[in-house]
Amino acid sequence: MPKETFFNLAEAKRKLIEDVAVDEFVTYGYDKASINRIVKSCNIAKGSFYQYFEDKKDLLKHLLTKMAQDKAKYVSPHLLKVKDADFFTILREMYILGLKFSADNPRVAQMANQVLKSKHHPVYQEIVNANMEAVYTYLSNLLKHSIAKGELRPDIDLRFVSYIISAINLATVEYYFDIVKGKEVNMGSFDEDIIDIANMFVDFIKKGIAKPTGGNDNDQG
Amino acid sequence: MPKETFFNLAEAKRKLIEDVAVDEFVTYGYDKASINRIVKSCNIAKGSFYQYFEDKKDLLKHLLTKMAQDKAKYVSPHLLKVKDADFFTILREMYILGLKFSADNPRVAQMANQVLKSKHHPVYQEIVNANMEAVYTYLSNLLKHSIAKGELRPDIDLRFVSYIISAINLATVEYYFDIVKGKEVNMGSFDEDIIDIANMFVDFIKKGIAKPTGGNDNDQG
DNA sequence: ATATAATATGACTCAAAGGTCATATGACCC
DNA sequence: GGGTCATATGACCTTTGAGTCATATTATAT
Numbered sequence: 327m328p329k330e331t332f333f334n335l336a337e338a339k340r341k342l343i344e345d346v347a348v349d350e351f352v353t354y355g356y357d358k359a360s361i362n363r364i365v366k367s368c369n370i371a372k373g374s375f376y377q378y379f380e381d382k383k384d385l386l387k388h389l390l391t392k393m394a395q396d397k398a399k400y401v402s403p404h405l406l407k408v409k410d411a412d413f414f415t416i417l418r419e420m421y422i423l424g425l426k427f428s429a430d431n432p433r434v435a436q437m438a439n440q441v442l443k444s445k446h447h448p449v450y451q452e453i454v455n456a457n458m459e460a461v462y463t464y465l466s467n468l469l470k471h472s473i474a475k476g477e478l479r480p481d482i483d484l485r486f487v488s489y490i491i492s493a494i495n496l497a498t499v500e501y502y503f504d505i506v507k508g509k510e511v512n513m514g515s516f517d518e519d520i521i522d523i524a525n526m527f528v529d530f531i532k533k534g535i536a537k538p539t540g541g542n543d544n545d546q547g
Numbered sequence: 548m549p550k551e552t553f554f555n556l557a558e559a560k561r562k563l564i565e566d567v568a569v570d571e572f573v574t575y576g577y578d579k580a581s582i583n584r585i586v587k588s589c590n591i592a593k594g595s596f597y598q599y600f601e602d603k604k605d606l607l608k609h610l611l612t613k614m615a616q617d618k619a620k621y622v623s624p625h626l627l628k629v630k631d632a633d634f635f636t637i638l639r640e641m642y643i644l645g646l647k648f649s650a651d652n653p654r655v656a657q658m659a660n661q662v663l664k665s666k667h668h669p670v671y672q673e674i675v676n677a678n679m680e681a682v683y684t685y686l687s688n689l690l691k692h693s694i695a696k697g698e699l700r701p702d703i704d705l706r707f708v709s710y711i712i713s714a715i716n717l718a719t720v721e722y723y724f725d726i727v728k729g730k731e732v733n734m735g736s737f738d739e740d741i742i743d744i745a746n747m748f749v750d751f752i753k754k755g756i757a758k759p760t761g762g763n764d765n766d767q768g
Numbered sequence: 769a770t771a772t773a774a775t776a777t778g779a780c781t782c783a784a785a786g787g788t789c790a791t792a793t794g795a796c797c798c
Numbered sequence: 799g800g801g802t803c804a805t806a807t808g809a810c811c812t813t814t815g816a817g818t819c820a821t822a823t824t825a826t827a828t
Contacts, residue, residue: 331805355667357578361786371807376787414757443664446576479758486747487756489722490715497714505706526707534755535708536635537700552775582816592777597817 328388332378343368343378344392347385352437356386356447383448390441390453393434397427413472414532417491421498421524428499429520439499462488491531498527549609553599564589564599565613568606572658577607577668604669611662611674614655618648634693635753638712642719642745649720650741660720683709712752719748 346367350359361382365375379385401423408419428435441447442454465488472478506519567588571580586596600606622644629640649656662668663675686709693699727740
């Protein structure tokens with residue numbers, strides 16, 4: 327937790343530090359991120375930084391916590407609206423919201439993705455593992471519920487599918503930044519791209535890629 | 548490339564250095580991996596290390612290149628045997644072989660996975676990006692071929708599916724180390740576990756998780 | 769035995785990091 | 799003005815890292 331001093335700072339200054347820090351982490355990764363560079367960029371003294379934060383880890387943890395809060399605040403109300411829909415509609419909404427948030431906060435999102443992907447990261451245990459449990463529980467319950475409603479194959483392994491849906495969740499964001507944002511700069515509107523990607527992923531999770539063997543598939547996506 | 552001196556070394560000494568280095572990278576990650584610690588562990592002088600390698604990056608690149616060669620040597624002949632089988636049989640064989648190799652070389656495999664997952668890694672560009680192109684090309688051709696044979700839905704996006712199959716390939720290894728190796732120490736034989744995992748992943752990619760809507764599904768896995 | 773080439777060595781340099789601390793500044797109240 | 803508190807400062811300390819180099823050792827050849 328940052329020290330009280332940090333929260334007493336003028337909003338502009340606080341935001342400057344946060345923005346610069348995110349940039350630093352995104353550009354150099356955690357280990358190579360330098361407090362010296364950050365304070366220079368912010369035009370604050372080294373000592374001041376340590377009035378605000380315990381250390382580098384404290385800084386990163388603050389940024390991630392803040393992001394989690396912002397994301398939750400953005401996602402929750404939208405997700406509530408579809409909470410009674412079928413599984414794939416909910417999943418699709420989750421992907422769309424996640425992608426939209428990433429598009430609106432690209433650097434923070436990429437920073438978080440880095441942490442999410444490297445188990446060696448000094449904050450992985452404290453931040454990721456702690457939340458992962460909640461995610462798996464949420465997904466498992468959702469899956470169970472949807473199986474009961476007859477929307478999913480009853481023979482799936484809950485733990486496995488939870489795992490893979492989380493992994494694919496990460497991959498969607500990656501795919502968005504790598505392929506869509508990476509190549510052409512101005513294609514369609516962002517929202518269209520995002521919806522296309524979400525549809526592709528959900529469609530994949532839903533039906534796989536094998537040619538249907540006789541049965542008709544009614545697409546409700 | 549390591550210097551000639553390194554390859555002139557006695558096999559045992561060379562292997563010791565490689566093993567210690569892999570351990571170091573796996574334990575601390577690239578940035579925090581220390582040449583000082585490595586040479587101490589090997590009981591060689593700092594200067595000797597720099598007779599063998601240009602620098603830390605050179606060392607890691609050597610280890611990854613060697614792994615790639617070992618893996619290729621192990622995988623290729625097995626993969627040849629199923630080259631005319633249907634898509635999912637080939638994919639399944641790919642997963643099984645990859646998992647077996649990882650099980651036999653766990654530390655090297657985990658080291659490689661780390662690199663694969665972090666785009667900030669100093670060797671990502673040179674190593675991963677270079678090979679990625681080949682992987683995508685291979686998968687795209689395989690997909691095209693299989694679509695022509697009527698095994699896959701013709702409406703899939705080749706780029707997207709190549710991407711996701713690569714991502715899932717990574718996830719299988721993760722899943723293996725996290726869940727299977729992580730929990731119980733001695734369950735069934737390794738091979739059984741591996742085959743189970745490969746089946747789950749291929750089944751997922753093949754059929755997705757939605758309950759089939761009327762059509763019967765003939766499982767040939 | 770001597771000369772030449774290959775290899776081994778670890779003290780050393782230089783740079784950069786994280787983190788501390790005594791001091792300075794400024795805001796606010798009496 | 800005088801006193802108190804929160805905040806700001808940057809020189810400084812310690813540690814650690816990567817990488818160098820003059821020198822010592824060993825092996826090979828003649």
